[in-house]
Amino acid sequence: MEHNLALYRRYRPESFAEVIGQDHVTEPLRAALAGNRVNHAYLFSGPRGCGKTTSARILARTLNCEKAPVADPCGECQSCRDLARGGPGSLDVIEIDAASHGGVDDARDLRERAFFAPVSSRYKVYIIDEAHMVSSQGFNALLKLVEEPPEHLKFIFATTEPEKVIPTIRSRTHHYPFRLIPPRVLSDYLGEICQREGVPIEPAALPLVVRAGAGSARDSLSVLDQLLGGAGAAGLTYDLAAGLLGYTPDTLLDEVVDAFAAGDGSTVFSVVDKVIETGQDPRRFTEDLLRRLRDLVIVAAVPDAPATGLIDVPQDQAERLVAQAARFGKADLVRSADCVAAGLTEMRGATTPRLLLELICARVLLPGADDSLDGLGARLDRLERRVGVEGVLSGAPAPAAPPPAPVVEVRAPASLETPEDAAPTATGFEAPASAAAPQPTQEAPTEPSVVEPVETPAAEAPSPPVSSSGGLGLVDARRVWPDVLEKVKEMRRFTWILLSQNAQVIGLDGGVLTVGFKNAGAKDSFIGGGSEEILRQAAIDVIGVDWKVEAIVDPSADPGAGTAPVVTKAATTPVEPAPVEPAPVTEAPAAEAPAVVSSPPAWVDTEETEDAADAVAEPPAPEPVPVQRAAPETIASARSNIAPTRSGEAPTKVADTRDDDVHPDDPDVDDSGVDGAELLARELGATVVEEIPHD
Template sequence: MESPLALYRRYRPETFAEVIGQEHVTEPLRAALANNRVNHAYLFSGPRGCGKTTSARILARALNCEQAPIADPCGECESCRDLARGGPGSIDVIEIDAASHGGVDDARDLREKAFFAPVRSRYKVYIIDEAHMVTTQGFNALLKLVEEPPPHLRFIFATTEPDKVLPTIRSRTHHYPFRLIPPRLLSAYLSELCAKEGVTIDPAALPLVVRAGAGSARDTLSVLDQLLGGAGPAGVTYELATGLLGYTPDTLLDDVVEAFAGGDGAAVFGVVDKVIETGQDPRRFTEDLLRRLRDLVIVAAVPDAPATGLIDVSEDQGERLVAQAARFGPAELSRAADIVASGLTEMRGATAPRLLLELLCARVLLPGSDNAANGALARLDRLEKRMSISGGAPTPTVAAPSPPAQDRPAPIADRPSAPDPAKPVLEPQVVAAPAEPAPVAEPAPAVEPVEPPAAAAPPEPAPEPVAAAPSGELTLVDVRRLWPDIVDATKGMRRLAWMHLTQNCQVVAVDGSTLTLGFANAGARDSFVSGGCDDVLRQAAVDVVGASWKIDTIVDPSAQAEGTPTVTKAATTPAPAVPEAPAVSAAPATTEAPAPWEADPADTPAPEATGAASAAAREAIQQTRSADQPPEQRGPDWATADADAHPDDLDAEHQGVSAAELLQRELGAQMIEEIPHQ
């Protein structure tokens, strides 16, 4: 059994109506044939495989049809049957390949035979293919014949380079330029052919076949013929097309684009490694990546481009492109495309294409290293995208509640220059050894409790924001992009929380209004929660991204920092038990008195007495203030407020442990040297 003809030969058009994508040529030719206004010489030019030679044969059939003048050959007469698809051919229609018969001797031979009348047809037609290959001497030999041919003679020149045809010859012909076939039209044509062949084809594979054909009908049908030959029971699948044609799968392109959007360098270089490990060409991957970025640039400018057919992709892929383009800014996409395009040019002839691919990926990931205008615009795009993700500045309804004015220590800049009578209340030497219980002073009018606004009400457990929390829109990738800014915000609020977040934990998941953190060990997790660091983190998230998360903590050994830090610090003796300090006046001291650690060094007693007495004094102050204030106006206790203002100095005292125990429990560090306190 003989093998069937190639697909492009089996489905070669036989009439002008069957020629696709060349209506600007076929319609004028059909009108000229119907009106019997046919010229003696034609020049068909255009890219390869777009229908030049096929149209020349159809024109020859129409000229010699028994029903001429007619727009399309009838297909029934002897001449039409001879020139039909698979026919024996006609003795009066001569095809010459100028690539091998373009010399002056061939032109002289043609000129001698051209004067003989046709044998059975009305016209003797010469179809000269690859006419640009005819030499100058050959064209000169044909010039007089083409200019004034006999009545029975017609010339049709076909070429891909009309500029190389002798101008004197070109000026004596009717020139019809052919074009590449539009992708959408070619996709529909391929679907029809697959239906005729009885083979199913994946809609996602059609754009790949069209892309491989590059607008040429013949090349596209050759590619489709190859896929049809290798198709299994499932037909032409997307996997088969990508494997045989060598294109990068969409999954890899999706992964690398998502990694670029999230600034995830590990994922980007993981994709590059997968490209190399699977044997794909880095140049082809770069070309496919550039094409994907081009699609994203178009989608960013025209969101409905996939639906309107502006870009030829399947429906599900169009949805992915819209989602990916929304995560970039126009300037950031344009800059990434410029970098990839430059890298693709550098890869031509390069001996280490993988190295160049990794370098261009690094440049895409680091817009901050680009001081040009494109880099600045890319950074601006990222800032705008962050604002759109976080919903702008946090609203007052989700801001952290502030304690009343009398519960917060006054800033240094607000202290009066003159001595305050209430100042000795918190001085270390007075608190350490009070002579007698001090009477409870009446609160000053300036610090009377004021009804706080609704936004600054005392905190309730796990408050819910009034407005819709933008955190519902944040993905894990978005949170990891914004995580460094959130952690930096905690450093100024409570240093212990910052130390935990930078050394002992990592973001595990984000789901709606819950943020899950994984800690290296149970001790670090318990210390984070018991120290109120989760509230600090929640407030930092509100300040940075405007999201009020519920902080959930788990033990995740993978969050353990590499290595165990070795800490050298002055030895601290645990404070001995001191009898409860008497009640003292709290109102003036909380607004005007400086903190114990900022007192004059000459007047500061030993650290042991100071730490114990300060703790006792704070407890007495809190008890007095709590007794005097109604429940709805009681702010956070003094120890919490003081620790938030000075987290470095009061953590050990607040938790009642020594510095060595604190370092061992929180950081897993071991004290190796003790330096006596100076």
């Protein structure tokens, strides 16, 4: 017979030790009972189903126990057996429902019968449930009795609205406020009941039962009783609980939240359509979505919230929450939750719920249309997560990087070979095959050159994976490289010249941008001049990503071509670069210096050697260099070439090799406003030979 009782009746506590979630009430009451310091009237208040009436029965049972004063009833005496769960009850413990007996006549009848002594127990106890339903006249009729009752009389008032009990009654009672049961405590209690009933239950289904009970033990047990009655051989499953209780499945919530994070409007509105087509309540779906966003807000602020008990979810769902929160920014999550909460309050009246739900989703998807501080924070979050990287890039799909051509090294005979650490050219530009080797006046050796292929680190350039720094990969970094160089040019021209003519992006991994320089001189000048910080700040200003810049020497790095250049070592005699000041004139073979657009004039007396590249970083001290005596026709040709430059034409662009008078770290260096002679002297370190009389 007892098995057919409802769960909340079968598992009603019989002592204060069995009451869950109300330790702040039960412990003081047990201490008062054990010390025989009980009052004549008590007021138990709190939400429904949290144990007020049950505690009142336990208090009456303990007061009338034959072993009193005790903290808990013995359960063996006649009074304890009469008031036990399923017992016949006692004539000395009277329960009155104030909802139907709250008038002044009922109060007068109670007052007349209260003076009679108890039948068989120590005390006559009146338990008045729903005490707030007693009228003011009824309370006034009981006031004198409650204030000065006979010694055998005890009153216990139970109510969900203590403020409706008149102050004169409240002031004569001991007030004990009951609270809602914590979810974790209630979840453990429900799990124990399922074990007693012998019905298996999935861990994901328990939070749904607790949520449906809303902190009430009686309501939670009623929901569990319904679910256990419909459970099959597999026990109580999550699908059964979600279907019977009307909650949105986690799969739908996961789908819509992931779509919000990715800005995928198509998936979001398809989920809304699925909610409507399956007959679910749009308001319940909105409530479930708001609860999920609330969980994500907490997880974003406290990543270990599931482990510490801030969120009562199963382990697999906790991992999903952590992953979903990582796809949002904190401001974006708070704004999304605010949009859903505001829309939930509007879901009333005659307006179509589906329309309101779609409008809520549209607001969440469009933070750009929100000009409030929350909308601004959401947009900043998305920029930081590089979701809107297309706004910085060109928008076109990144072309596949062509494989670099193999680098061929041409070795000269051992007697004329330059040092191994020398750069291929002095100016940092590719030298044509015809201009790579100056024309020596002496007889060239007849030994053949040896051509060997040289492997380079950048021989293989597959499409790299996206790095963790801002969502950008190597292909994206190369696409924004011109914009970064433009910003560098505004900040410091020296750094811009070094990067635009001698460097290229060759790697991006873990927030480290690797820049390859064609020669060691350009790399040393870049590092020694503080240009790393200039490039880093330019990347922050242009695309909002803080890269750590790493410079290396990579002969295949060519800013002007998609393939690796050909590194050529010419069979020439090493010659130091010419200083700016005129040197003593001696007889020496002349050589032409390669230029970018056209060949330099005949009056330029410089030699392309490998050692000249090191002058970019550390210019050597000026030394006298043998200079060939210019012929009269050479001087005339030089003057004819200088004349257009001095008259206002743009000088020929040359590589960034500065003289000793211009420090490479000077940010104020400007290439404009100088004539050709000054530009050649400053950039190439060349010397302009003036006309010298033959006599």
